[in-house]
Amino acid sequence: MTDDVQKALLAIVAAASLGFALLGGADPAKVPEIVGLAPSGSMGSGYNVDAFKRGLAANPHFIGQDAGSTDMGPYYHGTGAPFLPLATYRHDLSIMLRAARERRIPLLVGSALTSGCNATLAMAVRMVGEIAQEHGL
Numbered sequence: 001m002t003d004d005v006q007k008a009l010l011a012i013v014a015a016a017s018l019g020f021a022l023l024g025g026a027d028p029a030k031v032p033e034i035v036g037l038a039p040s041g042s043m044g045s046g047y048n049v050d051a052f053k054r055g056l057a058a059n060p061h062f063i064g065q066d067a068g069s070t071d072m073g074p075y076y077h078g079t080g081a082p083f084l085p086l087a088t089y090r091h092d093l094s095i096m097l098r099a100a101r102e103r104r105i106p107l108l109v110g111s112a113l114t115s116g117c118n119a120t121l122a123m124a125v126r127m128v129g130e131i132a133q134e135h136g137l
Helices: 003-022 049-056 074-079 086-103 118-134
Strands: 062-068 107-114
Touching (some): 049 086, 062 086, 086 118, 107 118
Parallel strands (some): 062 107
């Protein structure tokens, strides 16, 4: 089995485990719906915080946000540089992370800080830790 196949299988198992956890261990066939909240199309681009708060009133099972794209071209994917200033990612992430922790629901972020490469993933992990420490999460 190649590394790529192993990674794909692990991702499928992780997604299935997450789905089970989101349902609180309930049988997925017996759950009428799973509600997710996505504040915007791309983390760091900003979003309407009042609309986000209204979405939270729907009691989502998770908050999900993409943080990457191929729209900006190959440079950012090749270099691992974030497309937007780190402060904009931090702003959006802070609001979502605090809301997720207050509600005890997962926050899922795809393609951490543009490309999702090891360097930007490490930046994102550091950022989550810093935000968590700043807010006592």
